[in-house]
Amino acid sequence: MDVADIPGVPDWLPDHLRADGIESLYPPQAEAVEAGVTEGENLVASVPTASGKTLVATLAMLASVERGTRSAPDDESGEAASGRRGKALYIVPLRALASEKREEFEQFEQYGLEVGVSTGNYESEGGWLATKDIVVATSEKVDSLVRNDAPWLDELTCVVSDEVHLVDDPNRGPTLEVTLAKLRQLNPDLQTVALSATIGNAEALADWLDAALVDSDWRPIELKKGVHYGQALHLEDGSQSELPVRNSEKPTAAIVRDTLEDEGSTLVFVNSRRNAEAAAGRLASTVEPHLTPEEREQLAEVADEIRDVSDTETSDDLADAVEGGAAFHHAGCANDHRSLVEDAFRDRLIKVVSATPTLAAGVNTPSRRVVVRDWRRYDGTAGGMQPLSVLEVHQMMGRAGRPGRDPYGEALLLANSHDELDELFERYVWAEPEDIESKLAAEPALRTHILATVASGFANSREGLLEFLEQTLHASQNADRVQLERVMDDMIEYLEVNEFLEREDDGGLTATSLGHTVSRLYLDPMSAAEIIDGLRAWKRGTGRAGTTTDASTAEGPDPDEEPPGFTAASDLADDADDEEAERPDPTAMGLYHLVARTPDMYELYLRSGDEEEYQMLAFEREEEFLGSMPSEFDPAFEDWLSALKTARLLEDWASEVDEDEITDRYDVGPGDVRGKVETAQWLLGAAESLAGELGLGLAPAVREARVRAEHGVREELTDLAGVRGVGRKRARRLYQAGIEDRAALRDADKSVVLGALRGRERTAETVLENAGHRDPSMDDVEPDAAARPDETGSPDAVTEPDDEEDQSSLGDF
């Protein structure tokens, strides 16, 4: 289909596409247009990666914005509804994809279309999004916007759900499913476009969304799947070619070498971080001899940038590999590491990347060849190594072949035996991807979404909930509602016991004010219950031996604590500090542990030997924990200890321990530290709101713990570190020079400031400016030698060469 023949799109579009070299649509795209995607029809497109899915979505969104609101004949609100422009929402599963899509859609700004992004850490401020034509957001953010009743949501005319096969994900799938159902209920005219990888049962998605289906295997670049075994490559078309493996060489290295001789790059998927790092190190020595002098030079620059990101072992190892033209990529890497690697790989500077699945689902990083080296992965819940799903392997393989640059892509599995060769062909090369299946009927999902659904007014009774749930994928896939209803009733009960929901006599359901807060804060109700329990227990002064209540199961408050009919808001006012024998404020450690043991915080793994260490720590600091410690023999004890490990990591960070020491002590990567801190910040913010609402007078203590985590500083630096341009390191230097807070900085002697900042004039100027100093200029100011930081007194501590990278802030993304 020629681009001029697409109905419903803006007039400028055909020329714009031609300018991009697009003369006609790919077959699946044409099919989508024929199905009416540019005329407001719902569509499910189940097609391979890189087959032009995004263009289908773009066409739908542009057409929808152009078409605007249909003036419905039975429009109750009267006039103005007609003639308004349409508004499109593009839902992505990852933040990184949100910014990638935004950049892609910004090409239409020249035609007067405005694009906005909304994710947890990057929000185009409040009402700002209302004026945008296209909004890109993560599914959780959209859910949150629905819960907080964002006014522009009912103006939507088109919603696109990218990677919609993720409704199959046990953790995050239900959110996407429920969010789509809510958007569609909110706006019955909403056009729904769902983009999926190729899956077994795409028609189930189409059924659910009342959508036409485009289900195709077509790719713009041929993908040859195959298996390497022995000295040969066996491809799916039956062909075999020689690919010799030298003695003492691993097959992966041989394949990389072979690709290199053809000037191609290779993406290697492995099953653990450690494997990724080890492979990158080894492959660097394979690649290194093939590099040109210019490449070596450029790679050295990238390596320097990588070292600047963070001063950790991971960072060094990565930089070393990059110098040899190889790299690893996994979630322990800082985000800056990841994007540096992705960019250099896309620029064909880095020749091999060994990656965990981060790269399979993330931003677009195509490669000439893909090697799926490990096809089994450890899964603790299944008790050992489990084969990857066909869907996942196909997603990885789909990264092979760069549009417009490679004649074809090749994706290879590795076999060690003839039997394995056959098995891999059977299991992956020739196999159809699995069916996807709603995971909504699981406790954690229903716990959260029942509360949110009631709190934001989508249902106000058990029957109403059932009616709402009818609109989900789960209902369309399961004729039998028995399991769903049973779990639903359990969860209503749970929410009622924890004072988030109230059941009326007539069977109606309402959210309490606490319930509303929990829903808006986007907390798992179980996390909220754990936090509330902990805060109340601290206030009561319980938690010591003897009063071993069942706090470990996060049940409701003790019935004898509050009079019946108690609501949280009612005791906002009382509760000043005038109680006798007032308990001191909880420590940061206590609060970090509280949030670390909620289900919203991902656990750190306890290594052998850790158990003993943290058990000792638990007893040493017993006084500090909120709520009672489970007994040593309680199965919950291990989780409690692992939360303690997380809590101590946070405490270290908030005590100005260096990042490299933290990564070393807990055996994690810089990306993990940043992730933990970020999650803790969010949960402590939520805990602060809850503490305020409970009126226990604990909010200031929570706030302080949060601010310390945010800046990574001790208590005395929280004010200084709040100044823009001042991170944990500079705040400490200024403090040591006698400048203790923002006010002191404002009136400080400039030579002292300059001295404390090790003579960096421009830095000192910016800092003073941000602090509101009358005259920040550093002209003619001599650094005060006495203010120069030299903690240890060792002479080389003063002449550290690492000028620029001493801030290691976590505010990045």
Next chain:
DNA sequence: AAGTACTATATCTAGACAGCATGTC
């Protein structure tokens, strides 16, 4: 005595969304 080449044994295991209000060098 220290290095090397090898083997037996122990260890460890992917990912990443969210509040709120703004900004690290």
Next chain:
DNA sequence: CTAGATATAGTACTT
């Protein structure tokens, strides 16, 4: 209940 790559300790042997 299931595995497998890698780190580490241990061993025999060389230089």
